[in-house]
Amino acid sequence: MSKIEYKEKEQQVMLETEAITLLKKYDITYPEFSLTQNNEEARLQAERIGYPVVLKVVSPQIIHKSDAGGVKTNLKSPKEVEKAYEEIIRAVKNYDSAAQVLGILVCRQAAEGQEVIIGALHDEIFGPTIMLGLGGIFVEVLGDVTFRACPVSRKEAEKMVREIKGFPLLSGFRGRACYDIEALADILTKVSNLLIDNPEIMELDLNPVRVFEIGAEVLDARVITQRKESSI
Amino acid sequence: MENSVETINKIVNAQSIAVVGASANPEKWGYKTLKCLLAGGYDGKIFVVNSKEKDILGITAYPSVDELPEDVELLVILLPAAQVPGVLRQGIRKKAKGAIIITSGFREAGREDLEEEILAAIKGSGLRIIGPNIQGINYIPNKMCAVVLPLIKKLGSIGIISQSGSVSATVSEWAENEGIGISGMINLGNQVDLCETDFLEFFGEDEKTKVIAFYLEGPKDGARFKDTLKRVSGKKPVVILKPGRTAAGKHAAVSHTASVAGDDIIFTHVCKQFGVMRTFDMDSFYDTVKIFAVQPLPRGRRVLVITSSGGAGSLTIDELNAQGLETPLLSAEVLKEISSRGKSDGITYSNPLDIPSFDLSEWSKPLEVMMRNDVADIYLFSIADPITGVEKVIIETMKSINVPVVVSYMGGGRSEIAGREALQNAGIPVYSTPERAARSIGQMVRYAEFRRDEDNVKN
Numbered sequence: 001m002s003k004i005e006y007k008e009k010e011q012q013v014m015l016e017t018e019a020i021t022l023l024k025k026y027d028i029t030y031p032e033f034s035l036t037q038n039n040e041e042a043r044l045q046a047e048r049i050g051y052p053v054v055l056k057v058v059s060p061q062i063i064h065k066s067d068a069g070g071v072k073t074n075l076k077s078p079k080e081v082e083k084a085y086e087e088i089i090r091a092v093k094n095y096d097s098a099a100q101v102l103g104i105l106v107c108r109q110a111a112e113g114q115e116v117i118i119g120a121l122h123d124e125i126f127g128p129t130i131m132l133g134l135g136g137i138f139v140e141v142l143g144d145v146t147f148r149a150c151p152v153s154r155k156e157a158e159k160m161v162r163e164i165k166g167f168p169l170l171s172g173f174r175g176r177a178c179y180d181i182e183a184l185a186d187i188l189t190k191v192s193n194l195l196i197d198n199p200e201i202m203e204l205d206l207n208p209v210r211v212f213e214i215g216a217e218v219l220d221a222r223v224i225t226q227r228k229e230s231s232i
Numbered sequence: 233m234e235n236s237v238e239t240i241n242k243i244v245n246a247q248s249i250a251v252v253g254a255s256a257n258p259e260k261w262g263y264k265t266l267k268c269l270l271a272g273g274y275d276g277k278i279f280v281v282n283s284k285e286k287d288i289l290g291i292t293a294y295p296s297v298d299e300l301p302e303d304v305e306l307l308v309i310l311l312p313a314a315q316v317p318g319v320l321r322q323g324i325r326k327k328a329k330g331a332i333i334i335t336s337g338f339r340e341a342g343r344e345d346l347e348e349e350i351l352a353a354i355k356g357s358g359l360r361i362i363g364p365n366i367q368g369i370n371y372i373p374n375k376m377c378a379v380v381l382p383l384i385k386k387l388g389s390i391g392i393i394s395q396s397g398s399v400s401a402t403v404s405e406w407a408e409n410e411g412i413g414i415s416g417m418i419n420l421g422n423q424v425d426l427c428e429t430d431f432l433e434f435f436g437e438d439e440k441t442k443v444i445a446f447y448l449e450g451p452k453d454g455a456r457f458k459d460t461l462k463r464v465s466g467k468k469p470v471v472i473l474k475p476g477r478t479a480a481g482k483h484a485a486v487s488h489t490a491s492v493a494g495d496d497i498i499f500t501h502v503c504k505q506f507g508v509m510r511t512f513d514m515d516s517f518y519d520t521v522k523i524f525a526v527q528p529l530p531r532g533r534r535v536l537v538i539t540s541s542g543g544a545g546s547l548t549i550d551e552l553n554a555q556g557l558e559t560p561l562l563s564a565e566v567l568k569e570i571s572s573r574g575k576s577d578g579i580t581y582s583n584p585l586d587i588p589s590f591d592l593s594e595w596s597k598p599l600e601v602m603m604r605n606d607v608a609d610i611y612l613f614s615i616a617d618p619i620t621g622v623e624k625v626i627i628e629t630m631k632s633i634n635v636p637v638v639v640s641y642m643g644g645g646r647s648e649i650a651g652r653e654a655l656q657n658a659g660i661p662v663y664s665t666p667e668r669a670a671r672s673i674g675q676m677v678r679y680a681e682f683r684r685d686e687d688n689v690k691n
């Protein structure tokens with residue numbers, strides 16, 4: 001039935017830089033970033049963006065960046081950035097000696113907030129479907145997610161947010177902060193539009209999306225598309 | 233080609249039918265099908281095609297469709313698979329609009345080639361096919377019980393679409409036994425031509441059908457199915473029974489999303505998005521269909537429980553609350569009005585309204601007060617003792633109001649049997665436990681709320 005099997009020959013993972021460009025087209029916010037080619041450049045960009053920063057490897061062969069040691073967060077000084085840069089290069093080579101590193105992404109470190117996952121799948125029956133769940137164990141252990149077939153209206157997006165069991169964690173449970181549910185619903189609708197316009201997207205993970213008291217940002221994007229005819 | 237709904241309308245309203253491969257042997261499907269058609273009281277012309285017999289069940293048999301004395305609107309085919317393409321070509325010459333192919337031995341037996349031959353035979357002709365490999369179809373407004381089994385004659389408002397002949401037969405038998413009846417029953421089989429989405433669309437437009445009962449394994453054309461499901465659900469309730477919730481259907485994939493999402497989770501969630509009621513077992517499938525078939529949609533989610541038993545009352549309230557429904561207490565004004573007419577010691581005037589009495593006047597007195605006041609959007613009678621004649625009070629007091637009335641009846645012995653029948657004949661659904669009644673009310677309330685949201689019905 002609506003099974004999507006990952007077939008290496010038919011699908012490809014977008015580079016994160018490409019994924020970010022796609023998100024930007026739909027006005028979905030991602031922290032300020034710059035793709036750098038060496039240690040020196042990374043340090044300069046970190047200065048420009050402002051500390052703390054995050055460094056992430058960009059490589060077509062590395063899909064699970066954290067597993068490969070390709071991500072370093074909360075870097076507060078030029079020294080830390082330089083050290084992290086070297087460590088990432090080393091770890092990635094160690095993980096996959098054939099991996100081609102296209103650069104290291106320097107991103108502004110986002111503020112604290114509540115993390116959620118926005119996902120998408122191309123379902124065989126319903127076409128593009130969008131998923132929302134709270135980050136981490138809520139999705140993986142508890143399966144606390146909700147799905148919709150696209151398009152998703154703004155009103156439907158708000159229903160999605162209220163529907164997940166973990167919703168109280170977003171809405172001020174026991175004196176916790178109230179997070180910006182409207183900004184989250186906004187991203188859901190924008191992602192829905194993106195999926196409708198780009199039917200070649202087979203899977204998408206925005207994980208995490210961090211929701212603040214005001215606003216929300218996508219911190220990591222993984223987009224899997226059907227391989228274009230020309231590249232087979 | 234004319235659109236599928238128009239063709240299906242012509243098929244189910246056909247005024248002449250040829251049973252091709254009718255048999256004189258009572259053990260054969262060709263006999264049973266002809267028998268059902270006759271016993272169903274079909275008003276149109278019936279032709280019998282059999283190359284060996286002179287007549288079957290008193291009807292003249294013709295050796296082939298070509299040799300029929302006149303044109304025929306519909307073919308019901310029971311001949312072996314290899315003969316079907318030829319029969320279809322003859323049917324086209326007799327201007328048939330449709331063919332119900334009961335015969336098996338096609339794709340399910342590795343003979344995809346025969347299905348291609350069938351499609352080639354009808355190409356460009358306007359004749360459309362239901363099946364093959366099915367138990368048939370039944371459309372009660374036309375008294376057309378063109379099935380191997382079961383014989384169902386009671387006209388109701390349930391339109392059944394099924395990928396399983398057993399499921400459709402069971403639902404239609406239950407509905408007939410409870411006096412609810414059906415509008416039609418379509419078995420899908422291999423769907424070489426007309427498919428589930430065509431029938432969904434047909435029942436969506438069919439005026440005799442109030443609720444669609446849909447046993448689905450997997451749709452043939454996802455995109456069309458999605459649009460049609462969404463549109464029809466905005467017009468009338470669609471209840472789906474779909475197996476597969478325990479299937480290993482997790483996506484083997486790179487993304488996190490895919491690893492979380494089984495196919496079935498997506499199906500369940502999208503049904504909810506579209507206001508479609510997805511059920512997981514025969515009981516809840518039929519229970520849900522039944523309430524829509526006979527009751528109006530409620531205006532809100534307030535339920536008043538009237539019971540003969542403390543235990544049944546508590547179980548009923550529990551399940552109603554678990555369904556997210558409201559069970560408000562009686563207001564001060566209502567209680568005052570009841571007091572002014574004289575309270576009885578044994579009765580608890582609350583929600584549940586607990587009337588542990590065999591005296592019917594004890595039942596009618598408070599109920600009359602309820603009727604005059606806007607106390608609930610749904611009345612649920614949870615009877616759990618042999619309260620002989622309580623059905624008369626329920627039918628009498630409830631007939632003046634246009635809100636859903638539902639009964640759960642248990643522990644009532646002979647009184648229950650008589651009560652059930654009277655209630656069902658009055659169009660009040662009866663369930664055998666409070667939980668089944670409460671869950672069905674939950675489905676109905678959620679669907680009514682979906683319909684009240686204008687965004688869902690404007691498409």
